[in-house]
Structure formats: structure tokens, C-alpha cells
Amino acid sequence: MDARSIIAKLRRREVPTADELGWFAQGLADGGVSDAQAGAFAMAVCMGGLGTEGRAALTLAMRDSGRVLSWDVDGPVIDKHSTGGVGDCVSLILAPALAECGGVVPMISGRGLGHTGGTLDKLEAIPGVSTGVTEDMLARIVAGTGCAIVGATAGIAPADKRLYAIRDVTATVESLDLITASILSKKLAAAPEALVLDVKVGSGAFMKTPDEARALAEALTATANAAGCKTTAVITDMNQPLAPALGNALEVAEVMKVLRGEAEGPLLQITAALGGVVLADCGLAADVQAGADRIAEALRDGRVAERFGRMIAAQGGPLSFVDDWARFLPEANVIHEVGAAQAGYVTAIDGEALGLTVVALGGGRQVESDVVEPAVGLSRLVRLGDRVEKGAPLAQVHAGREDAARRAEASVRAAITIGAEPVAVPDLIHERIG
Template sequence: MDARTIIAKLRRHQVPDELELRWFAQGLADGTVSDAQAGAFAMAVCMGDLGAAGRGALTLAMRDSGEVLTWDLDGPVIDKHSTGGVGDCVSLLLTPALAACGACVPMISGRGLGHTGGTLDKLEAIPGVTTAVSQSRLTEIVTKTGCAIVGATAQIAPADKRLYAIRDVTATVESLDLITASILSKKLAASPDALVLDVKVGSGAFMKTQDEARALAEALVGAANAAGCKTSAVISDMNQPLAPALGNALEVAEIMLVLTGQSEGPLVQLTAALGGVVLADAGLVDDVQDGADRVVAAIRDGRAAERFGKMIAAQGGPLSFVEDWARFLPEPNVIREVAAREAGHVTAINGEALGLAVVALGGGRQVEGDLIDPAVGLSGLVRLGDEVGLGQPLAVIHAGREDAARRAEAAVRAALTIGDAPGVVPDLIHERVG
């Protein structure tokens, strides 16, 4: 068996068999497959169609290219994945809420990608928090607190790590087969009993249309269930930021407002929708609505906040973070208000442009290795349908320097459309798949 034969098969629009895909994935992991061969493979897959069976086989081959975790915990292991949006800090809320409902949540998360923020970057805005832990330490934390949010080790799905870097420079990122295998190889390596997928659609998402989002959701759900993990997806709206803030520390602040009973809104609505689905799939509740109600109750009665505080402390953060969170979060050097230059209603929000504005402020990475400023970002963002008057704040910029704040102001203005009529505000939850 060799790489050229497998690539030639794909070029002829034939799907390699399971053994061939396993050989290729292992070659990606151990270096037997060259960069040129990996690029050719990615392009051949991108130009063809593996089908459900081939997609599932590639997913498992990439999962098995490295370590597959095992657990000995008191409850079902639950995980969640979002396909990426802006102002999406749901993982920080959902994780402790699920733990408060009896689940074990060793959530393996990622960093920012493109215009979207990363859960690990947000969590690390809290002083002292570490997201790099061994499996033994991860098990200790989850046993003690019910939940943890950490990064994947180098031993998790190494074939995906290699192939993803090559896809990024060969214009082969946008392949349903490769996206599915990339997401699920890492998630299934964590061996969850149940998985919920938040597939975003809209201006701030990678999937811009409902048809694209549904196709991805169906591919992910089909492959994960075929691999033996009970999985469902929720397609949620990303035509505007989920939270009214973008940026690492600012999104942590939004979560703390919710956990301490000072805010609710879309964050709680989506958290309940995702939590209800995965609690039902894990057998912890009778139905999805029961699960959603329990998630909301755990947030409102303080149990989720208690779990979050324990998780933060166990991962190296302040012991009193929940009680005094505002004191611990970093503050920016410059705060600038963006005032409306015309009256009207907010009719469109370019979420991708806002996300890129935060990256340009230093809140994300433009190249691998960039240091992140956790204090920068946007807060107080207007929402779709809001009526704004002349001079009313559209957003507040948090920046490290005045020149960066000025550039961000121009980007924010360009990302917001003000019209005469309020227009139609899309529902947050579009549909459920699975």
C-alpha cells in the first residue's frame, strides 16, 4: 500500500477502502506521507465526494491515528462542539450547567480560528488558569468538580493536526468530508457518551446559508452516530454576535453576568437548547424540554456558578473568582464609544467583519504564535432590530492603543447597517438535526 495509489484512486473519483484510509491517516501522523502527498490527497477529496461511508471511515482513521481517551467517572461523559461564530461563549456557560445536572464534562476545546474566538483563549483571560493538562490530571479535575475545559494534547488525532495545517495553505479547507473528519476525529478521541453540535449559520459563521449548515450538520451527526457516539446537532443563528461583547475577557464578563443572575438573553436560550438535547441523548432526562428546563434552573439557582468557580480554581485560577470576578479580569488602556451618525434601526450586522476587527485589536491571532491581548474587544453592541438615535452608542471599543481604537471604530461602522425599518430578526434556533 502506498500514498500514490490512494491519491490516484481519489483522482478517479473512487473512494479508498477503510484499510487504505487508515494507512494514509497513520502516514500523516508518523511522517510516512509527505506534505506534497497530503496536499494532493486533500485536493482530491475536496474535488470529489467520499460519501457517508467513506467520510465515516476517514473520521475513525484520523481518530485512531493517536490516543483515544478512556474514562472511569460516576456519570455519562458529555461534550459539545461549535462550528464557530462571534460572541459565542456558550461553552463557558454550558459546561458547568451540565455538570450541575449530573453529567461529567471533560470538554476538549480549541483556540481562535480566523474571525471566530476560541474557548481556550477566553478561559485563559482569567489569571492563573491553565488549559494544558495531562489525562490523569483532567480525570482528577472532572472527578472533583464535574467539569473541565482543556486543550487537546499532541497525542490526540495527530493526523488531523498535520492535515489541517496543509489544508490551510492549499485552499482545501472548505470540504464537507474534510471538515467532518477534522471536527469529529478530535471529539471522538475524547470518547464521549453523548455529543451535541452547535452548527452556526449566518454572516458571522463559516456556513453562510441554511442549506450549507444543514448539510454539515447531517454529515457530522451521521458520522458520529455511525461511530457509536449518540449525537445531535442544533443549527443556530449567527447573523449577529451571540453575546453583546466580543473579546476574551469581555466574553468571560458576559458569562459571569449570567452566572450571577444579572443577565440572560440569547446566551441562556442557546445554552438551554444545546443542554436539553445532550442531556436527553445521554439518558439523564426524560426529554429535551426537561433537559432544557434543568439547565436553566442550574444557572438561575447558582449551582452552575458554583461548578464554574470550582473548575476555575482546579485549573489554577483564583479561588474567589465567582465572588469577585470583575477584580480579576484585565482592563484595556483605551475605551472609546462608537456613536451613531444617523438615526434608524439596525438592519444588518456583519459578524465576520466584527470578529476580524477584534483580531486586529490583538484579541486573536493573525499568524500562528501571535500573543493575544485578553483585554481588548467590543462591548455594548447593538442588536438586530434595535432603534438607535443620533449620537447613541453602537458599541464600545476596548483597545491597547489609540490608533488601534480608531481603526476598530471604522471597522465597526462599516459592519453595521442602519435603515429606516427594523426588518426581520431571525430566530436564534433554526432547527435540530438528529
């Protein structure tokens, strides 16, 4: 086997065999495949596609290019993945909630990508928390607390890390086959028995239309189920931020309000919905509604907050974080209210524009080497359908400098449309697939 023959096969719109894809993935991992060959491979897949069987074969090949974890635990190993949105801090609530309901949750997460925030960046807004742990340390944390939220080690799906960097500079990020293989190779390397996928659709998501979201959900669920992991996708709305805040420390604050029973709304609703699905799929609940009820009950009585605190401490954070969280989270130097230019109803919110506003403030990365400022972002965001008066606040900007705050104010006003008549607010849960 050699890279040129595999690339030539793809160019002829023929799907390589599982052995050929396995060989290529190993070459990505160990350097046997050059950057030029990796780029040609990505472009050929992007142009011609792999089909259902080829997509599953590439996913497993990339998973098997590195370590596949194994577990000796009491309870089913389960996980969740979101395709990315703004104000989406569900993982910080859902991981301890699933653990409290009997699951074992070794959640391998990522950092911010484009306009969307990253779970690891949010968690690291808590002083002392480390998300870069060894496999042995991950096993100890999970054994002690039932859950952990960490980054992938160098040994997890190394073929994906190499191919993703190539895709980023060769305009092949959008390939459905490559997206599926990238997401699932890392998730399946953690060896979950059941997985729930939160596929976002709308202005703040990568998938802007229902058809795009459905195609991705179907590709992900078909591939993961073919690999032996019981998987269901939930298509959820991202036409406005999920939480009323964007930015790492600000989203952690919203998480704490939910965990302590001080806030309800979309963040709590989607956590219960996703949790219900995966608890039903792994046998810890009789059905989806029973699972959702278990998640909601565990959140109400404070058990999830206590488990979250144990996870934070196990990953290096303050022992008393849950009891006194506001004292530990960093605050921005400059906080400005953004007043509405006119009276009316909130008829549209450009979530991508708001996400990019947070990136420009320093709350995300424009290049991989950028250092994230955890305190900056937006809070107290209005919701679709809200009635506002002229001058009333649309949001608060949290910035490091006055000039950055003023630029962000203008961006927020441009991203929020005020109309004379109210609009129908989309349902949070669109459909389940899998």
C-alpha cells in the first residue's frame, strides 16, 4: 500500500478499503504520509465523498491510530458531544448530572473554534483547574468522582490532530465525512457505551439550515452506531445564545446558577433533554422522559452541584468553589451596558456575530497561539421575543479596555434586530435522530 494509490483511488471516485484507510490513518499519525499527501486526501474526500461504509471505516481507522481507553468501573460509560454554538455551557452541567444518575463520564472536550466557545476554556476560567491530564490521572479522577472533563492526550486519535490542521489550511473543513470522522474518532477513543450528540442549527451554529443539521446528525449517528456505540442525535436550536451570557467566566457563572437552583430556562431544559436521551440509551432510565426527570431531580436537590465541586477539586480547582464561586471567578476591568437604539421587539439575534464579538474582546482565539482572557464577554443578553424600550439594555459588555468595550457595543447593536412586531420563537428541541 502507498499514499499515492489511495489518493488516486479517491480521485477516481472509488472508496478505499478499510485496510487502505487504516494504513493512511497510521501514516498520518506516524508521519509516513506527507502534508501534501494529507492535503490531497482531504480534498479528494471533500470532492467525492466516502459513503456510509467508507465514513465509518475512516472514523475507526482514525480512532485506532492511537490509544483506545478501557474502563474497569461500576456503571455504563457514557458521553455527550455538541457540534458547537454560542452560550453553550451544557457539558459543565451534564457531566456531573449523568454521573449522579449512575453513569461514568470521561468527557474528552475541546477548545474554542471560530465563533463558538470551548468547554475546556470555560472550565479553565476556574482558578487552578487543569484539563491536561494523563490517562492514569483521568482514570483516578473518574474513579473518584464519576466524571471528568479533559482534553485529548497526544495518544488519543493522533491521525485526527494531524488531518484537522491540514483541513484548516486547505479549505476542506466542511466535508461531512471528515467532520464525522474527526468528531467521532476522539469520542469513540474514550470507549463510551452510549453517546448523545447535540447538533446545533441556526444563526449561532456551524449548520445554519435544518437540512444541513439533519445531514450531519444522520451521518454521525449512523457511523457511531455502526461502530458499536449506541448513539442518538438531538437537533437543537441555536438562533439565539443558549445561556444569557457569552464568555468563559461569565458562562461558568450561569452554570453555577443552574447547579444551585437559582436559574431555569433553556440551559436547564436542554441539559435534561440530552441527559434523558443518553440515560435511556444506556439503560439507566426506562425512557427519555424518565431520564430527563432524573436529571432535573438531581439538579433540584443539589446533588449535581456537590459532584461538580468534587470534580473541580479533583482537577486542581478550589475545594470550596461551589459554596463561594463568585469570589473565585475573574472579573473584567470595564463593564458597559449596551442600550437599544429604538423601542420594539427582539426579532433576530445573529449568534455568530455575537460569538465573534467575544473573540475580538479576547474571549476566544483568532489563531491557535492566542491566550484567552477568561473574564471578558457578554452578559444579560436579551432573548428573542423580548420587548425593549429605547435605551433599555440589550446586554452588558465585559472588556479589558474602554476602546474594546466601545467596539463591542457597536457589534452587539448590529447583531440584535429590533422590530415593530413580535416573532415566533423557535422550539429549543427540533427533533431526535438515531
